[in-house]
Amino acid sequence: MKFHLDDNELATCVSCGLCLPHCPTFRATGEEALSPRGRIAAIRAVHHDDAPVTPEFVSFMESCVQCRGCEPACPSGVHYGNLQEGVRETLAQRHRITPRWQRAAFAVLPRHRLLLAGSSALAVAQRMHLVPRRAGLTTLAVRRPQPLRATGTDVWLFTGCVMDAWMRDTHRSTAKVLDHLGVTFALPGKGGGCCGALHTHAGLTDAARHLAANVMSSMPGDAPIVVNSAGCGAALKEYGHLLGTPDAAVFGARVLDVHEFVAQHVDRLRPTRRVGPVIVQDPCHLRHVQKAHMAVRTVLAPVADLVELDDDGLCCGAGGAYSVMEPALAGQIRERKLASIARAGGGLVASANPGCAMHLAAAGLTVRHPIDILAEAL
Numbered sequence: 001m002k003f004h005l006d007d008n009e010l011a012t013c014v015s016c017g018l019c020l021p022h023c024p025t026f027r028a029t030g031e032e033a034l035s036p037r038g039r040i041a042a043i044r045a046v047h048h049d050d051a052p053v054t055p056e057f058v059s060f061m062e063s064c065v066q067c068r069g070c071e072p073a074c075p076s077g078v079h080y081g082n083l084q085e086g087v088r089e090t091l092a093q094r095h096r097i098t099p100r101w102q103r104a105a106f107a108v109l110p111r112h113r114l115l116l117a118g119s120s121a122l123a124v125a126q127r128m129h130l131v132p133r134r135a136g137l138t139t140l141a142v143r144r145p146q147p148l149r150a151t152g153t154d155v156w157l158f159t160g161c162v163m164d165a166w167m168r169d170t171h172r173s174t175a176k177v178l179d180h181l182g183v184t185f186a187l188p189g190k191g192g193g194c195c196g197a198l199h200t201h202a203g204l205t206d207a208a209r210h211l212a213a214n215v216m217s218s219m220p221g222d223a224p225i226v227v228n229s230a231g232c233g234a235a236l237k238e239y240g241h242l243l244g245t246p247d248a249a250v251f252g253a254r255v256l257d258v259h260e261f262v263a264q265h266v267d268r269l270r271p272t273r274r275v276g277p278v279i280v281q282d283p284c285h286l287r288h289v290q291k292a293h294m295a296v297r298t299v300l301a302p303v304a305d306l307v308e309l310d311d312d313g314l315c316c317g318a319g320g321a322y323s324v325m326e327p328a329l330a331g332q333i334r335e336r337k338l339a340s341i342a343r344a345g346g347g348l349v350a351s352a353n354p355g356c357a358m359h360l361a362a363a364g365l366t367v368r369h370p371i372d373i374l375a376e377a378l
């Protein structure tokens, strides 16, 4: 089987193994097959040597969190994320991964009213104890705040699908911080509700491209695009790669994680109080993909005493839908993060990605978005 990937990128790996300590699935299991090097060797065997696509091969691929912690560790510059996405695209097209129920669930994400109604129903079901704990969801609110209203045109504020349905409070905090800075924001127009990140991770690349084109149309012009979900921001920044057009690359260059944007104006923050110790958890798509994790510290430093973890940014196991699709391994990976948080003294954790926040909160931690913490101190 030939995968949708670049042969030159696949050839870049020299099998040195320096990425292994940075791979959460290798750290949790100690298995070479569940490391970046092992997965690349398996991909080469199928792609170049026509090895069969066995259930074991599929499970090696599905067990990858797509955290991309292996990329910054790689001296050869292997774009592992591209390789994994290419493999998943081919496997999904042949229905070897991403079952029908998952495709149906993802089809709801761009239908925002349906997503909001479904989320409310899910919240009610949680209160009736109809949602199994292994689903890994935090308790959702039955009622959510009113939607944001645009205040001007200085920047676009991307509100997303799940982020708006489940964490609208963080949008209100973002609006408060922007207002505090004297920055007005516009909201995406029609079609701007879902970035397609989860579709890309699941190998549903055509759907992701369609959503990306819609998102680009929903925020025309050249104003910066501010995003408060690390996973969505990473996806928007990589539209140039996803769509392969100059327009998509220009669009991606306009995208800023909200912390990157606020950090540019940090001298204008006028906090009225401090909030005490805050443990900073770096979402993989903020640290390894966007490389914007230091901006979180810049933004929080005026209002909190920051506490660092000692695990070198190892993934927490959330991985978008990964914690639902691979709950056992996601739980094993999370145990390492919980141990690191315990060594840091426990207490309030700041996480800039909804998936990580929910995954950690489901283990009993108190987790808040950094912008929520900042907004409360203003």
Ligand code: SF4
Binding pocket: 022, 023, 024, 025, 026, 034, 035, 036, 039, 063, 064, 065, 066, 067, 068, 069, 070, 071, 080
């Ligand atoms: S993306 Fe993450 S889980 Fe997958 S091979 Fe790389 S480090 Fe391991």
Ligand code: SF4
Binding pocket: 012, 013, 014, 015, 016, 017, 018, 019, 020, 036, 037, 040, 070, 073, 074, 075, 076, 077, 078
């Ligand atoms: S992906 Fe990079 S770090 Fe990992 S084995 Fe290959 S060359 Fe070495």
